[in-house]
Amino acid sequence: MSETTRHSYDVVVIGAGGAGLRAAIEAREQGKKTAVISKSLFGKAHTVMAEGGAAASLGNVNSSDDWQTHFRDTIRGGKFMNNPRMAELHAQESPQRILELEYWGALFDRTSEGRISQRNFGGHEYPRLAHVGDRTGLEMIRTLQQRVVQLQQADAAEYGHPEAMLRVFAETTITELLLEGEPGQEGSCIAGAFGYVRETGDLLVFEAPAVVLATGGIGRSFKVTSNSWEYTGDGHALALRAGATLLNMEFVQFHPTGMVWPPSVKGILVTESVRGDGGVLRNSEGRRFMFDYVPDVFRDHYAQTEDEADGWYADPANNRRPPELLPRDEVARAINNEVKQGRGSPHGGVFLDVSTRLPAEEIMRRLPSMHHQFKELADVDITAGPMEVGPTCHYVMGGVEVDPDTGASTVPGLFASGEVAGGMHGSNRLGGNSLSDLLVFGRRCGLGAASYLDGLGDERPATDAEVIDRLSREAAAPFERESGENPYQLQQEIQQTMNDLVGIIRRGNEIEQALESLEKLRERIAGVRAEGDTIYNPGWHLSLDLRNMLLVSEAVAKAALEREESRGGHTRDDFPQMSAEWRRVNLVVSLREGGIRLNRRPLDPLRPDLMELFDREELGKYLTEEELPPAERSDGAETAKEDN
Numbered sequence: 001m002s003e004t005t006r007h008s009y010d011v012v013v014i015g016a017g018g019a020g021l022r023a024a025i026e027a028r029e030q031g032k033k034t035a036v037i038s039k040s041l042f043g044k045a046h047t048v049m050a051e052g053g054a055a056a057s058l059g060n061v062n063s064s065d066d067w068q069t070h071f072r073d074t075i076r077g078g079k080f081m082n083n084p085r086m087a088e089l090h091a092q093e094s095p096q097r098i099l100e101l102e103y104w105g106a107l108f109d110r111t112s113e114g115r116i117s118q119r120n121f122g123g124h125e126y127p128r129l130a131h132v133g134d135r136t137g138l139e140m141i142r143t144l145q146q147r148v149v150q151l152q153q154a155d156a157a158e159y160g161h162p163e164a165m166l167r168v169f170a171e172t173t174i175t176e177l178l179l180e181g182e183p184g185q186e187g188s189c190i191a192g193a194f195g196y197v198r199e200t201g202d203l204l205v206f207e208a209p210a211v212v213l214a215t216g217g218i219g220r221s222f223k224v225t226s227n228s229w230e231y232t233g234d235g236h237a238l239a240l241r242a243g244a245t246l247l248n249m250e251f252v253q254f255h256p257t258g259m260v261w262p263p264s265v266k267g268i269l270v271t272e273s274v275r276g277d278g279g280v281l282r283n284s285e286g287r288r289f290m291f292d293y294v295p296d297v298f299r300d301h302y303a304q305t306e307d308e309a310d311g312w313y314a315d316p317a318n319n320r321r322p323p324e325l326l327p328r329d330e331v332a333r334a335i336n337n338e339v340k341q342g343r344g345s346p347h348g349g350v351f352l353d354v355s356t357r358l359p360a361e362e363i364m365r366r367l368p369s370m371h372h373q374f375k376e377l378a379d380v381d382i383t384a385g386p387m388e389v390g391p392t393c394h395y396v397m398g399g400v401e402v403d404p405d406t407g408a409s410t411v412p413g414l415f416a417s418g419e420v421a422g423g424m425h426g427s428n429r430l431g432g433n434s435l436s437d438l439l440v441f442g443r444r445c446g447l448g449a450a451s452y453l454d455g456l457g458d459e460r461p462a463t464d465a466e467v468i469d470r471l472s473r474e475a476a477a478p479f480e481r482e483s484g485e486n487p488y489q490l491q492q493e494i495q496q497t498m499n500d501l502v503g504i505i506r507r508g509n510e511i512e513q514a515l516e517s518l519e520k521l522r523e524r525i526a527g528v529r530a531e532g533d534t535i536y537n538p539g540w541h542l543s544l545d546l547r548n549m550l551l552v553s554e555a556v557a558k559a560a561l562e563r564e565e566s567r568g569g570h571t572r573d574d575f576p577q578m579s580a581e582w583r584r585v586n587l588v589v590s591l592r593e594g595g596i597r598l599n600r601r602p603l604d605p606l607r608p609d610l611m612e613l614f615d616r617e618e619l620g621k622y623l624t625e626e627e628l629p630p631a632e633r634s635d636g637a638e639t640a641k642e643d644n
């Protein structure tokens with residue numbers, strides 16, 4: 001293999017989606033020399049694929065909206081498993097971050113008064129998603145990239161080179177984090193990152209005391225997914241191997257509406273905006289089945305009849321929301337059940353129809369990408385008839401355990417934000433809350449990394465030279481094996497296992513079966529073989545990604561086996577109820593002696609002022625008796641909870 005090139009930075013941000021770019025901008029603005037690394041082309045990240053919008057309580061379409069309502073919706077959507085401080089910061093700071101994006105040049109769709117337009121989405125009480133048609137992520141990435149270029153131009157003027165303080169390394173994959181000390185050992189800390197350039201196979205060492213993980217999700221571990229090739233859970237696995245902890249990996253979001261036909265496009269997302277803009281779900285009998293699936297905890301907030309649901313679009317003050325706009329976990333399970341009961345569409349989904357609700361020109365204006373996607377890929381005109389849709393693995397709520405305010409992980413110098421971080425979304429993310437999460441916590445992570453560096457002074461942690469030698473040998477190993485399996489075969493087996501046995505509906509015995517299969521795959525992956533050479537070789541790249549996919553899949557499966565309840569993105573057929581006792585438990589994943597370990601840690605309680613945002617009756621559906629606030633008597637006095 002080629003020589004190893006060394007680079008030295010203050011902050012290395014792994015990932016150039018919304019979270020990574022926002023973190024890098026902040027670190028650079030704090031005066032830190034920053035590198036941004038992206039496995040794919042610069043600009044190609046999940047963020048760019050985001051369609052519906054970014055949730056922020058700007059109150060432009062309904063002035064009743066405020067951060068408290070956004071917080072309440074987020075906690076409800078997450079079924080009270082969210083880290084409350086993260087949800088609070090997110091709800092409070094999202095409006096500022098969206099306005100900042102506009103200040104940097106983002107062109108959002110407008111209301112007739114010229115304010116940023118906001119659309120309805122599942123689980124959000126008011127129209128809240130700032131959007132650009134159904135191409136919001138594209139505008140977000142364009143704006144953040146433009147901001148990067150603006151900073152580089154300022155650096156060119158000040159330092160004589162545009163990359164003096166902020167450099168992008170595109171098509172560069174990080175395979176390991178570098179530490180001073182051993183993972184999990186007292187006093188060990190981040191010293192940088194190790195990786196390779198995809199185009200040439202050249203190896204790179206980044207020396208840096210602070211690393212921000214912003215690598216996005218894990219969807220490629222599942223067969224049917226809206227995620228693209230690079231989402232092999234690298235950041236989650238890098239964090240684990242560096243000694244950091246992950247939180248609640250069992251919570252995986254299956255978006256209710258992915259394409260189901262033709263097979264080559266199965267899983268590609270059909271944005272929730274279709275339902276937000278009036279689209280209805282029907283089964284093969286023509287029944288609008290979501291009315292049959294409104295769970296008790298949400299019954300007061302959702303329409304009981306089609307008339308009321310339809311009335312909500314024009315008169316939300318006097319009607320309740322249509323059940324199509326329930327949080328994603330509810331809708332995904334409902335679709336899954338309709339198909340299982342034999343009431344599915346010809347290709348194993350259900351029908352989603354917006355053509356009977358909006359005029360064709362309005363559909364073309366509000367949902368141009370969806371129109372194009374269905375016309376090009378399935379030869380369906382969504383202005384004239386229904387789409388066929390079904391659940392697809394979309395997002396992981398579980399992720400690196402971080403300090404809410406700074407994004408710091410449990411390893412000094414390691415930070416995480418965006419989809420790779422855990423806690424913010426509890427057991428189920430509301431649509432639109434990811435894009436705003438990236439901006440809020442990306443910025444906080446950049447600030448956190450900068451202030452960590454300030455605390456270090458001139459100290460620069462270093463990695464032993466033999467670690468770099470070992471990592472170089474490991475990178476080359478797939479070429480050196482004379483025999484060994486094809487990485488694509490092994491990837492396909494992981495995906496099939498996770499899809500079939502740890503998918504949308506889970507059972508204890510099936511998860512155990514999955515864990516056995518994953519255990520067998522471990523040995524086979526250790527002997528995987530790559531053919532050819534290091535020049536742009538996706539087979540080799542995948543052979544290095546496989547161990548991340550495997551580790552993350554094991555983390556998901558072990559946590560899914562442990563949590564004996566159903567909540568949000570974790571449905572256990574053998575434990576179908578939500579349990580107030582389990583709600584208090586965070587499952588913390590770590591890597592010890594080479595294996596996944598699970599620990600139970602109490603969830604941070606809701607502060608009394610945040611608890612006051614909910615009715616006691618609603619709290620009673622989620623919290624244990626002991627957690628509930630004292631009940632008020634009819635005369636206004638509080639009743640004592642215990643005799644004393």
Ligand SMILES: Cc1cc2nc3c(=O)[nH]c(=O)nc-3n(C[C@H](O)[C@H](O)[C@H](O)COP(=O)(O)OP(=O)(O)OC[C@H]3O[C@@H](n4cnc5c(N)ncnc54)[C@H](O)[C@@H]3O)c2cc1C
Pocket residue numbers: 014015016017018019020037038039040044045046047048049050051052053054055136137172173174175214215216217226227228230234235269395417418419420431432433434435436438
């Ligand atoms: C089709 C689709 C539509 C969506 N629509 C919406 C929406 O409307 N609203 C909303 O809020 N959310 C939406 N989401 C979810 C949201 O887009 C993502 O959760 C979010 O963009 C994740 O952002 P991120 O910055 O954490 O990571 P990403 O944007 O996923 O970026 C990850 C970055 O990390 C890099 N990377 C990964 N591994 C490595 C490695 N080993 N080395 C170097 N670089 C690495 C990648 O190349 C990439 O640059 C959507 C998701 C999809 C797939």
